[in-house]
Amino acid sequence: MNFRELTPSVIGVLVRRGAGFAAAEDAVQDALVEAVRAWPEDPPRDPKGWLITAAWRKFLDVARSDAARRRRENLADQEPPPGPAAEADDTLRLYFLCAHPSLSPSSAVALTLRAVGGLTTRQIAEAYLVPEATMAQRISRAKRTVSGVRLDRPGDVATVLRVLYLVFNEGYSGDVDLAAEAIRLTRQLASAIDHPEVAGLLALMLLHHARRASRSGPDGSLVPLAEQDRGRWDTGLIAEGVEILQAALARDRLGEFQAQAAIAALHADAPTAAETDWVQIVEWYDELAKLTGSPVVRLNRAVAVGEADGPRAGLAALAELDETLPRYPAVAAYLHERDGNRPVAARLYAEAARQASSRAERDHLTRQAARLNAR
Structure with a gap:
């Protein structure tokens, strides 16, 4: 079972029930530790439901130690009956929370990787080449900033997409492949929200990622697009990216990520650099x-x-x-x-x-x- 795929939706459930973001994230991390210990011998039939129940109890344990007895009793009354976890749009809510406009871009990226991506603070710190203590402080400040935010209005999809694109452009560092992580998160977002620009960003990431193996030489030197070995491009990713892009463009709600993906698709479609359709690329740049x-x-x-x-x-x-x-x-x-x-x-x-x-x-x-x- 992939804990990282369950983490954001479980945090989202706790936040929706009234837990503060920081408290919810801490409770889910404690529940994950318990799951690592208990699941190998006794795997649950409903892993997400198990994590929600365990994390909610962890949260209540902390809440009960608080002096606010009235708040504590109200929260305790909300514990749901056991059974399969209901599917809700909690992961999507978490995306919007982590990309809140009150956060700086670097804090939004770090919080997204931590809460939605399920990465550890150490992994995020290594990816950004900063000390773990520095990253821990950045994430803690970000969690405090959004703890009181109520998601009672539609979130800004454009802000979420910008954060994911920032993650993608970090590429690879440390033991975390941030480009692959951004694609995973964008796939997850695309499954939760039907929006042509989400599809456009996913297509753009796939088309760029398809060329990854040819972008640098054996010594790490940069290889320009015109000089890349196109035989090393991932044709499967290109085909998937083009298919996703075509479906998005057919909806006639053009956005910047769709336009960027169209340019990337024209590059990917050319058998050689000399056969690139530059006239059409100029037209797409005009649109962009x-x-x-x-x-x-x-x-x-x-x-x-x-x-x-x-x-x-x-x-x-x-x-x-x-x-x-x-x-x-x-x-x-x-x-x-x-x-x-x-x-x-x-x-x-x-x-x-x-x-x-x-x-x-x-x-x-x-x-x-x-x-x-x-x-």
Whole structure:
């Protein structure tokens, strides 16, 4: 039995019954410890119901030690009769609670991984390369922040999806594969809520994840999309992502994750880099720009324009943007190189390397500059 899949719905049940978020999460963790000890010898017929009952009793044990006798007695009266656990939308409620707008993005991600993902504090700390004590404090503050929040209004799906996408983009670190974890959580969310943007995000994750094996060389070096070995792409994930995306687009409620997934699908559909349908990709970037107004989207659009209509057209599109944008020098370097201006491209690659946010990206851009300077 996978405890991590049951954890969010059990926490959600306790919160719905009136337990504070922090108290509910602590009670469920205590119940899980008891389950690890008891289930191997005597597995329950209804694991979720067993956990709900055990966690609720743990919570009541703590509540009974509180001085608020009236509150304690009211809670005790609410204990349900034994029997199969009712299916309710508790996991979905928990997603919205963990992605509450009062939390910072980093706290929302950490709380989602802890409460919905079922990861330990140590695993989350290792994934984010911070001390366990630091992560424990971050999660504790987040739990205190949302403890008094009542989920009596529809949650913001867009906020939940942004948190899940942040988790996905962390990739892999420590002993936790956060990209795979984000896909698992998004699948879970998609099964609980019928929303085209949830499907769009799931499709986008699957299409990106399909290329994972080809994104880096044996030495860890970054491999650009055009140079990746497409024979190593996971065709099963691509087919699944495309199918999910097509169903979402058919509902005619376009959102930014669906548009991003459409771009990823066009890349995945091309047998070779040269056969990429750049004209259609530019059209999707136009849609995405309308939806988001993001300058980063327009930066990526300039690359697509450069491929579809030539580097001069790409540079013209780039000239409309702020030069201080992240990755602006890298895009400019690529377009200038394609236009034959190698000295300018080499200088811009070196500038982009100094601004790179990761070692792999910095090393790749440095090699590009060195390659052009050597010529």
